[in-house]
Amino acid sequence: MAESVKLHELEFVPYLEKSDLEQIVAKLAARINSDYRGKCPLLVVVLNGAFMFASDLIKQLNGDVEVSFLRVSSYRGTASTGEVKEMMPVGVDVRGREIIIIEDIVDTGRTMGRIKQKMKDSGALSVSICTLLFKPDAFEGDYMVDFIGKEIPDRFVVGYGLDYDGLGRNLPALYQLNPK
Numbered sequence: 218m219a220e221s222v223k224l225h226e227l228e229f230v231p232y233l234e235k236s237d238l239e240q241i242v243a244k245l246a247a248r249i250n251s252d253y254r255g256k257c258p259l260l261v262v263v264l265n266g267a268f269m270f271a272s273d274l275i276k277q278l279n280g281d282v283e284v285s286f287l288r289v290s291s292y293r294g295t296a297s298t299g300e301v302k303e304m305m306p307v308g309v310d311v312r313g314r315e316i317i318i319i320e321d322i323v324d325t326g327r328t329m330g331r332i333k334q335k336m337k338d339s340g341a342l343s344v345s346i347c348t349l350l351f352k353p354d355a356f357e358g359d360y361m362v363d364f365i366g367k368e369i370p371d372r373f374v375v376g377y378g379l380d381y382d383g384l385g386r387n388l389p390a391l392y393q394l395n396p397k
């Protein structure tokens with residue numbers, strides 16, 4: 218097992234190993250391959266945090282898919298600011314498309330709720346959510362999260378694309394804020 222890491226002033230302890238993440242991603246890819254067989258979904262990757270997860274997931278998807286990116290931010294430090302800033306639009310016509318939003322983590326669910334509604338308002342045929350991690354105890358949404366890699370406790374995590382104030386995205390495994 219890896220050792221703990223220090224990012225800025227905080228200590229993070231190992232939580233999920235690279236091999237755990239690989240298994241989670243493979244299972245998600247298998248479910249998407251089965252549910253979207255014969256279709257051509259538009260995958261909308263939520264930046265920045267989902268870039269590593271999306272890259273591993275998308276390589277395992279069969280058949281035709283299109284990929285686009287959306288940049289949002291709602292976090293400062295280790296707490297959600299509550300407001301969701303959309304910083305980069307999808308840039309693709311979503312009308313009539315079957316969308317799968319690829320997200321790193323659904324926490325309160327505000328970010329996803331807002332993106333999902335925006336896609337629907339723009340005329341998407343369907344909008345599913347695929348998230349690597351889901352914090353059920355923090356979730357406040359009134360919608361379904363269709364594809365969940367793993368449910369985790371309501372504790373801040375970093376690594377595998379997720380950052381703490383800019384650091385930690387390059388870690389190949391997942392780390393949790395040390396409760397001590």
Ligand code: 5GP
Pocket residue numbers: 266291292297320321322323324325326327328329372373374375379380381
């Ligand atoms: P929500 O709107 O669901 O509260 O927050 C979603 C976004 O907040 C995620 O896309 C992610 O960028 C960030 N976030 C939520 N929980 C965590 C966490 O534990 N660690 C990190 N690094 N980011 C998180």
